[in-house]
Amino acid sequence: MVYSETFFPVRYYETDQMGIVHHSNYIRYFECARNNMMREFGYPIEKCEEDGVTIPIVSLRCNYRHPAMMGDDLKVTASIETVPMAKLFIKQAVFNSEGTLCAEGEVVLGFLSKATGHPTRCPEPLVKAIEAHMGDR
Amino acid sequence: MVYSETFFPVRYYETDQMGIVHHSNYIRYFECARNNMMREFGYPIEKCEEDGVTIPIVSLRCNYRHPAMMGDDLKVTASIETVPMAKLFIKQAVFNSEGTLCAEGEVVLGFLSKATGHPTRCPEPLVKAIEAHMGDR
Amino acid sequence: MVYSETFFPVRYYETDQMGIVHHSNYIRYFECARNNMMREFGYPIEKCEEDGVTIPIVSLRCNYRHPAMMGDDLKVTASIETVPMAKLFIKQAVFNSEGTLCAEGEVVLGFLSKATGHPTRCPEPLVKAIEAHMGDR
Amino acid sequence: MVYSETFFPVRYYETDQMGIVHHSNYIRYFECARNNMMREFGYPIEKCEEDGVTIPIVSLRCNYRHPAMMGDDLKVTASIETVPMAKLFIKQAVFNSEGTLCAEGEVVLGFLSKATGHPTRCPEPLVKAIEAHMGDR
Numbered sequence: 146m147v148y149s150e151t152f153f154p155v156r157y158y159e160t161d162q163m164g165i166v167h168h169s170n171y172i173r174y175f176e177c178a179r180n181n182m183m184r185e186f187g188y189p190i191e192k193c194e195e196d197g198v199t200i201p202i203v204s205l206r207c208n209y210r211h212p213a214m215m216g217d218d219l220k221v222t223a224s225i226e227t228v229p230m231a232k233l234f235i236k237q238a239v240f241n242s243e244g245t246l247c248a249e250g251e252v253v254l255g256f257l258s259k260a261t262g263h264p265t266r267c268p269e270p271l272v273k274a275i276e277a278h279m280g281d282r
Numbered sequence: 283m284v285y286s287e288t289f290f291p292v293r294y295y296e297t298d299q300m301g302i303v304h305h306s307n308y309i310r311y312f313e314c315a316r317n318n319m320m321r322e323f324g325y326p327i328e329k330c331e332e333d334g335v336t337i338p339i340v341s342l343r344c345n346y347r348h349p350a351m352m353g354d355d356l357k358v359t360a361s362i363e364t365v366p367m368a369k370l371f372i373k374q375a376v377f378n379s380e381g382t383l384c385a386e387g388e389v390v391l392g393f394l395s396k397a398t399g400h401p402t403r404c405p406e407p408l409v410k411a412i413e414a415h416m417g418d419r
Numbered sequence: 420m421v422y423s424e425t426f427f428p429v430r431y432y433e434t435d436q437m438g439i440v441h442h443s444n445y446i447r448y449f450e451c452a453r454n455n456m457m458r459e460f461g462y463p464i465e466k467c468e469e470d471g472v473t474i475p476i477v478s479l480r481c482n483y484r485h486p487a488m489m490g491d492d493l494k495v496t497a498s499i500e501t502v503p504m505a506k507l508f509i510k511q512a513v514f515n516s517e518g519t520l521c522a523e524g525e526v527v528l529g530f531l532s533k534a535t536g537h538p539t540r541c542p543e544p545l546v547k548a549i550e551a552h553m554g555d556r
Numbered sequence: 557m558v559y560s561e562t563f564f565p566v567r568y569y570e571t572d573q574m575g576i577v578h579h580s581n582y583i584r585y586f587e588c589a590r591n592n593m594m595r596e597f598g599y600p601i602e603k604c605e606e607d608g609v610t611i612p613i614v615s616l617r618c619n620y621r622h623p624a625m626m627g628d629d630l631k632v633t634a635s636i637e638t639v640p641m642a643k644l645f646i647k648q649a650v651f652n653s654e655g656t657l658c659a660e661g662e663v664v665l666g667f668l669s670k671a672t673g674h675p676t677r678c679p680e681p682l683v684k685a686i687e688a689h690m691g692d693r
Contacts, residue, residue: 167431203345214602314430442612446583
């Protein structure tokens with residue numbers, strides 16, 4: 146399994162008037178973790194887009210377990226269990242400073258050719274990076 | 283079925299460097315439609331919170347079908363099929379100016395007592411409003 | 420003077436844990452009003468960008484007077500006093516449901532050629548629209 | 557002078573369809589740097605609010621010099637030149653990975669008593685921390 150962890154504090158503007166992180170921000174945290182993982186692969190999203198492939202989202206689900214709050218240092222995880230062909234499946238989770246699971250979910254991504262506007266295969270460098278890290282955990 | 287429609291244009295800051303609305307914003311659009319529906323019920327979220335009940339999210343899923351773009355006037359829908367007890371299930375969708383389905387999903391909400399911090403029943407005014415509109419469509 | 424008004428409700432995710440609209444959102448409200456004005460001109464920003472000119476921000480200032488809250492229906496204004504050459508100066512304000520001034524500021528915008536990446540003149544259709552509306556108020 | 561630096565990468569959702577970081581996000585970056593500085597002081601914003609004082613914004617200005625982009629690791633700075641009484645003046649700047657100044661501005665903050673809703677003095681722990689660090693640079 147490919148597994149990556151990203152760490153950052155909650156930002157004040159991410160809280161809402163319930164006094165907790167607004168639920169939409171976990172979807173953004175998931176993205177931060179995915180993009181940090183691609184960066185660790187040596188193939189960041191901006192390089193992928195330069196190479197002519199964008200990675201739009203296909204679907205997502207998220208279960209909210211415990212509210213993240215201002216002051217929390219979050220750990221956001223991304224894990225991949227299968228080498229992508231037409232789609233990339235990523236399991237994601239957010240943990241707070243105490244290690245409590247705040248949210249977990251799954252995101253499905255596709256690959257789009259900027260030239261044609263049509264679906265394409267996962268770019269070779271991303272496939273290779275995922276294959277190289279598949280035994281990590 | 284209770285059914286509500288909310289209309290607004292895409293905002294520039296909601297686009298990303300793919301040139302489309304960032305996927306996290308559909309989750310926010312869903313919320314706008316839910317809150318507009320509560321307002322139409324005569325029981326807006328801020329009144330509900332004043333009455334001591336917050337409505338945190340429990341889970342959500344979203345399927346992305348067609349990108350919304352700058353210039354689109356969106357229609358965002360919310361529909362409720364069952365009167366809520368401990369949880370409120372809302373089906374949601376986003377359509378663009380041409381009527382194309384951009385995204386559809388489901389959101390599950392809970393009810394939390396501000397006094398105790400514990401789960402509570404759906405507030406009476408909200409139950410009554412939902413019951414009153416259940417035959418609308 | 421060219422003058423335009425745009426109306427929309429506060430969105431829940433725009434509030435923060437102070438229980439008011441987060442200050443960064445007024446900057447976004449300003450943009451919504453500017454883009455709605457361009458739309459009223461019959462020359463929306465997406466058309467302008469298609470024509471090869473982007474309108475990046477040069478500077479802004481904002482004075483915060485009164486907090487906007489969930490439940491408020493906002494009126495956001497944009498006014499232009501001089502026909503733009505290299506730069507466009509727009510005065511902006513946000514009013515709540517009671518007509519109380521929540522924030523006022525000024526935004527300076529430039530014009531950038533997408534082809535060259537260099538500053539360019541304000542596009543003709545935008546100049547003409549501003550000239551046509553200059554006596555409105 | 558009190559001086560603090562905060563580092564983080566650009567997030568994908570912060571970009572817009574111009575392919576650069578949306579201008580409203582620099583206002584949020586400024587806040588991240590201020591809150592990180594308070595944390596370094598040992599008096600984070602959430603502690604200050606627990607102590608009964610919120611720190612709403614009074615005014616801000618920002619000059620945009622160079623676009624930040626996806627892939628940039630930003631350095632965001634906050635500096636304070638005078639010990640706050642009723643107001644806190646903070647100079648702020650954002651630099652990209654190459655050290656290029658992307659934006660600079662100034663933010664003025666007030667202090668509000670949660671109990672009375674009225675303006676109050678800067679909390680003692682924050683005054684003391686600022687005094688203690690005033691000679692740092």
